Amino acid sequence: MTTIHLIHGEPAAAALRQALQARQPMTAASASAERVIALADDLTVGPLRDIDAEGNPGAAQRAAFWQRIDGVPATLAQDDCAALVALEDENDANAHVVIWHTHDAADQLALRRVCYRLRNAPQRLNEVRLAAADLATLADNPGEAVARLQVRLPDAAPISVLRITRLALEWQEAKFANGETRRWRDNTFTSGTWADLDALILDILGEAAAPSEPWLACDTLGAALVRGGAGFTVGEPVVLWRLRELAAAGELRLRDDLCAARTGAPAQDPRTARPISVHAAAHLSLSR
Incomplete structure (x- = not known):
């Protein structure tokens, strides 16, 4: 059974790949069974409306937004949309999905988006709830972050259907509000x-x-x-x-x-x- 790990940001994804490799030697079979996908789009800023509509018209709006900002890849929004479409594809329909997230606003939005996209297959969804300290050393001491993630590998647990439904609704609310920024306070998103x-x-x-x-x-x-x-x-x-x-x-x-x-x-x-x-x-x- 294939397991697809989703985590926000390429640095965190690179550390997670190393954690998976350290758990056991990476063979061709294990490499195909364990995949890590970095969700790079920072959903706390910019337009969200229509981001999940068929054909991803919202991705074009987000691409236009990111083009105003230097230092951001032009394909940022499209890459995330393509990754989520692939998750829904028949080839990955039976794969387990593990969402790794901290309490950071961007992580929490990514969690809600994935729950919305896979809400019709709740049996596939699992999560690992990370503390901020687990990824705090990514820039200065990535080895420590890898070690912390390796310890957390057994913590993947199913997300309940009720929680998936609630998170998917909260994602819909964030998209509908379509604020310029999204603040995460007291376990609630508000537009800014x-x-x-x-x-x-x-x-x-x-x-x-x-x-x-x-x-x-x-x-x-x-x-x-x-x-x-x-x-x-x-x-x-x-x-x-x-x-x-x-x-x-x-x-x-x-x-x-x-x-x-x-x-x-x-x-x-x-x-x-x-x-x-x-x-x-x-x-x-x-x-x-």
Whole structure:
């Protein structure tokens, strides 16, 4: 029996593949029996309506959205749609599906989308509920993440029909709302706007550190947005896009290295200015 593992993001998928290989030597037979698919589309941002309609017209809308943002593959939305169509194909109709997810908003949306797409075959659906710590070291120490995922392999458990139905309905609600962003708070999704995110960015930049060091690096700002109550993990391409939009509107200043400062902060020579380190985000005064 083939088992297809779904997980959000290629780094996590690569770690899961290594975890599966470490469990037992990977032979040709086992490789065909265990497959890992990365769902790469970040469903917390951009349009969703019609994303699951026949022919995937919503994928074209999402492709147009992602084209506005640098650093995102042009086929991002189409690749996920194709992967889900393949899951429903007769060749995979009997395969078990295991959805790996954390409590992150993007993971929770991916979980709901898969439940919606496979709601008519609930006996195929299983899940592994991960803690945030299980994937926290992916960037700095991928070996630790692989080890954590390997330990979690036996935890795959069926999803009840009742829960699949509920999650599928919540996905339909998210699509119908079709917000610009989707916040995950108190186990509930609510729609947000770019204006909400922009206001939080400006608040964080306005409160950042000391006047003598007002510049925030993009990765620091992304972490601060999560800590400040954005309700979803704001990916670096989206952060940079919003910074460019705000800079074009005269709301903030960008250096050549894309560190940002609130308009009106004391000017500083970019040759000597230093971005605040990632670890300094813990010392920011963040609005909630």
